[in-house]
Amino acid sequence: MNKVLELEEVSRTFSSGVFRTHTVRAVDRVSFALERGKTFGLVGNSGCGKTTLSRMITRVLKPSGGRIRFEGEDIARLDRKGSRAYHRRVQIIFQNPEASLDPSMRIRDSLLESMAIHRLGESREERMEKIRAALGQVGLPDYLLSRYPHQISGGEGQRLVICRALLLEPEVLLLDEPTSMLDVSVQASIMNLLRELQERLGLTYLYITHDIELLGWISHTIGVMQRGRLVEVGSRDQVMEAPVHPYTRELLYSYTHWEGGGET
Amino acid sequence: MTRRRKQNIKLALVCAILGAIVLMTIFAPWLAPYDPLEVNMELRLLDPCRAHPLGTDALGRDVLSRVIYGGRASLLLAVAATACSMAVGLVIGVAAGYCGGIVDGVITAISNVFQGLPGMVLMIALVGVLERGTRSIILALVITSWVGFSRLVRGEVMKVKSEMYVEGMRCLGAGHLRIVLRHVLPNIRTNVILQFTTRVGRVVLSVAGLSYLGLGIEPPTPDWGEMVSGTARRYFRSAPHLLWAPGICIILLTLSINLLGDLLRDRLDVKQDAVKEL
Amino acid sequence: MVPDIEIQHLSVCFDTAQGPVYAVNDLSTTFRAGRISGVIGESGSGKSVMGMSLLRLLPNTARVTGKCFFGEDELYSMPLRRLRRLRGAAIGLIPQNPGASLDPVMKLRRQLTEAITTHGRWKRREAEAQAAELLRRFGFEEPERILNQYSFQMSGGMNQRLVSALGLACRPGWVIADEPTKGLDAVIRNQVYSVLRQIYTEHHCSMLVITHDLALARRLCDDIRVLYMGRIIEQGTAEEVMERPRHPYTAGLIRSLPSRGMVPIPPPDPGRLEHTGCPFYPRCPRAMERCGREAPGEVTLPTGGKVRCFLYE
Numbered sequence: 001m002n003k004v005l006e007l008e009e010v011s012r013t014f015s016s017g018v019f020r021t022h023t024v025r026a027v028d029r030v031s032f033a034l035e036r037g038k039t040f041g042l043v044g045n046s047g048c049g050k051t052t053l054s055r056m057i058t059r060v061l062k063p064s065g066g067r068i069r070f071e072g073e074d075i076a077r078l079d080r081k082g083s084r085a086y087h088r089r090v091q092i093i094f095q096n097p098e099a100s101l102d103p104s105m106r107i108r109d110s111l112l113e114s115m116a117i118h119r120l121g122e123s124r125e126e127r128m129e130k131i132r133a134a135l136g137q138v139g140l141p142d143y144l145l146s147r148y149p150h151q152i153s154g155g156e157g158q159r160l161v162i163c164r165a166l167l168l169e170p171e172v173l174l175l176d177e178p179t180s181m182l183d184v185s186v187q188a189s190i191m192n193l194l195r196e197l198q199e200r201l202g203l204t205y206l207y208i209t210h211d212i213e214l215l216g217w218i219s220h221t222i223g224v225m226q227r228g229r230l231v232e233v234g235s236r237d238q239v240m241e242a243p244v245h246p247y248t249r250e251l252l253y254s255y256t257h258w259e260g261g262g263e264t
Numbered sequence: 265m266t267r268r269r270k271q272n273i274k275l276a277l278v279c280a281i282l283g284a285i286v287l288m289t290i291f292a293p294w295l296a297p298y299d300p301l302e303v304n305m306e307l308r309l310l311d312p313c314r315a316h317p318l319g320t321d322a323l324g325r326d327v328l329s330r331v332i333y334g335g336r337a338s339l340l341l342a343v344a345a346t347a348c349s350m351a352v353g354l355v356i357g358v359a360a361g362y363c364g365g366i367v368d369g370v371i372t373a374i375s376n377v378f379q380g381l382p383g384m385v386l387m388i389a390l391v392g393v394l395e396r397g398t399r400s401i402i403l404a405l406v407i408t409s410w411v412g413f414s415r416l417v418r419g420e421v422m423k424v425k426s427e428m429y430v431e432g433m434r435c436l437g438a439g440h441l442r443i444v445l446r447h448v449l450p451n452i453r454t455n456v457i458l459q460f461t462t463r464v465g466r467v468v469l470s471v472a473g474l475s476y477l478g479l480g481i482e483p484p485t486p487d488w489g490e491m492v493s494g495t496a497r498r499y500f501r502s503a504p505h506l507l508w509a510p511g512i513c514i515i516l517l518t519l520s521i522n523l524l525g526d527l528l529r530d531r532l533d534v535k536q537d538a539v540k541e542l
Numbered sequence: 543m544v545p546d547i548e549i550q551h552l553s554v555c556f557d558t559a560q561g562p563v564y565a566v567n568d569l570s571t572t573f574r575a576g577r578i579s580g581v582i583g584e585s586g587s588g589k590s591v592m593g594m595s596l597l598r599l600l601p602n603t604a605r606v607t608g609k610c611f612f613g614e615d616e617l618y619s620m621p622l623r624r625l626r627r628l629r630g631a632a633i634g635l636i637p638q639n640p641g642a643s644l645d646p647v648m649k650l651r652r653q654l655t656e657a658i659t660t661h662g663r664w665k666r667r668e669a670e671a672q673a674a675e676l677l678r679r680f681g682f683e684e685p686e687r688i689l690n691q692y693s694f695q696m697s698g699g700m701n702q703r704l705v706s707a708l709g710l711a712c713r714p715g716w717v718i719a720d721e722p723t724k725g726l727d728a729v730i731r732n733q734v735y736s737v738l739r740q741i742y743t744e745h746h747c748s749m750l751v752i753t754h755d756l757a758l759a760r761r762l763c764d765d766i767r768v769l770y771m772g773r774i775i776e777q778g779t780a781e782e783v784m785e786r787p788r789h790p791y792t793a794g795l796i797r798s799l800p801s802r803g804m805v806p807i808p809p810p811d812p813g814r815l816e817h818t819g820c821p822f823y824p825r826c827p828r829a830m831e832r833c834g835r836e837a838p839g840e841v842t843l844p845t846g847g848k849v850r851c852f853l854y855e
């Protein structure tokens with residue numbers, strides 16, 4: 001199936017206030033699809049709803065309207081077994097690597113646990129072997145296994161989180177601002193790693209960020225969100241070079257303006 | 265001297281004091297020179313002398329032996345009572361904090377009722393009503409103290425639940441039970457351990473208070489609290505030596521338990537050594 | 543006359559469980575008044591520590607050696623009372639993370655006026671008028687309404703502008719801006735840039751901008767110093783450093799920008815980790831054998847900039 005993940009008119013409203021009268025539409029009838037092996041980049045500023053959208057895809061939140069389908073099946077209707085399989089095949093990488101790992105557990109135990117949840121590997125030795133292989137894939141040394149999350153750097157942490165995801169042999173990776181807390185040079189190495197992994201393993205990415213520059217480098221398709229709505233969708237070249245919606249133009253201006261270097 | 269060395273020295277000191285008290289309690293039968301229950305009316309109220317280094321009390325019993333044995337009842341009782349009340353509080357607190365919603369609402373309502381009850385007064389009433397003995401004391405202590413602890417646990421659980429790694433575990437497909445047992449409980453353990461130590465200290469004092477009122481450990485079992493209360497009114501001027509030995513023991517025990525809790529908390533806090541990114 | 547800030551042989555060392563760590567390592571430089579000076583570096587470069595050490599705002603665990611001169615006065619040998627009078631009034635700070643730098647339970651009115659009245663110059667009512675004027679300058683259209691609110695009611699961008707206003711409340715001659723665009727998205731970054739530009743042109747403040755945001759440094763700063771592991775390894779005008787970087791680290795850093803190719807700096811070569819020379823030696827693609835033995839000294843380039851690299855000796 002070429003369309004791995006499909007969003008059909010997905011909406012999410014939040015109500016607050018004493019009588020639940022004040023409602024906010026965080027996500028408003030968003031539709032798009034992820035193509036297998038390709039990267040869909042979702043861009044927008046803080047508060048545009050992209051985080052809410054990602055939490056609906058990971059099933060932490062339920063959509064108020066619309067449907068999300070994974071390989072044709074509605075993810076809101078998965079049974080226990082289907083749901084566990086879903087969480088193995090669709091994984092999320094968060095912004096802050098240190099916060100994504102349990103601070104009281106050593107790295108080795110965190111990695112072993114994710115395999116244990118999905119009952120992968122027959123024995124501890126087999127799991128450790130797979131872990132060492134996965135660490136090699138992301139370019140990390142073995143000695144990190146005995147450390148705690150606060151003892152590793154941001155770049156190493158993010159590679160570890162990616163490694164933990166890879167151990168489960170996923171098909172889709174949801175990347176929610178994975179490099180925004182990292183230094184520029186570390187960001188470059190993580191982005192290159194992601195691209196390499198996509199080519200080698202055929203992974204599908206949904207890359208969410210406020211930095212349209214990054215999407216220009218890694219995406220095949222780009223979607224622009226503003227205040228909960230998807231205001232523009234198109235191929236990478238189309239959106240970056242000939243944007244239609246004024247908000248897209250504003251976002252692009254913010255970045256190209258910088259690279260002009262000079263106007264003081 | 266680095267912070268760590270200073271910590272280690274303090275820890276060693278506190279453990280030594282606590283260890284001495286605990287060992288004294290365990291090895292009482294071998295350490296005590298006399299039977300603490302042996303009454304000897306001819307030798308009552310003797311001042312400290314060579315035969316009786318801490319003198320004798322109103323019934324002629326050797327004070328030193330009674331002090332050595334005196335920790336047993338208090339300590340055992342305090343540990344048992346604290347453990348029970350914390351077990352109850354832990355389960356209820358985790359349920360309230362993790363489940364949220366209606367479960368939390370109901371538990372909080374019940375907690376409010378219990379919290380409104382006056383602690384010491386209720387304890388006295390309960391012990392007075394039930395038959396005197398250790399079981400009643402433990403029951404009274406549990407009933408009056410589980411609320412505070414469950415509130416604390418609830419708060420900690422809610423904090424951990426909102427952390428990103430818990431959401432991450434849900435996204436990895438982990439079930440609720442696994443999350444509670446392997447991620448929530450270990451991450452609240454530092455505060456729980458600290459609570460245990462402060463509470464044991466407080467319970468020792470509560471039991472001493474109950475004994476003072478005649479509701480605690482039954483005589484003739486030696487107990488520091490009872491020794492303080494039994495002599496306080498009548499003999500503190502004529503025979504002060506009856507007071508200060510058990511009194512100092514209570515102070516040392518409570519202080520060292522509290523300090524141990526503090527130091528353990530500092531040690532267990534894994535992040536303490538990291539140099540924060542400036 | 544606004545004085546220059548001069549740093550001489552500054553070293554800042556922290557005691558950790560793993561042993562002593564030098565955040566700043568024998569750093570010497572002069573920040574001239576009347577300009578916007580940029581200090582760029584990644585995490586661990588020591589740039590924030592250097593900035594905080596100018597105001598003696600380091601934690602107690604830090605051991606500082608060396609001297610910092612504010613004009614003729616040496617900051618580490620002056621009594622604390624005098625330093626406090628300098629902080630805020632002569633050297634202002636726009637700290638990192640504005641959300642955390644504002645007191646959430648204090649109304650903004652009090653926070654802004656407190657800064658002004660602390661330096662004893664004006665009474666409260668006048669201070670309030672000044673604060674309102676300052677807010678208006680920073681693009682807040684209804685300063686009275688803002689003064690009555692709390693910091694958590696403001697958005698991230700607004701907080702950044704507020705904190706900048708706070709740093710300038712006493713019209714200091716120097717402003718240190720510590721990571722002004724950290725964690726902010728592109729549109730707000732533009733706003734921050736405009737605000738800082740405005741501060742410079744309208745208030746004639748000399749500025750020291752500490753950032754990891756290379757694009758901001760390029761647009762905003764007159765000259766840039768590049769920090770790596772506690773040492774300045776290159777400095778020059780913003781244009782020279784960003785368009786024609788000399789030091790291999792600077793070149794690598796710029797090439798890792800998304801707009802310049804997203805080429806990462808290679809990881810350290812394990813065979814080179816034990817060395818006594820240049821700090822960048824384990825990762826340097828152009829390293830020579832000499833680089834592993836000796837640490838390079840500072841070389842002045844024909845353009846006037848400086849670089850610490852044997853390639854230019």
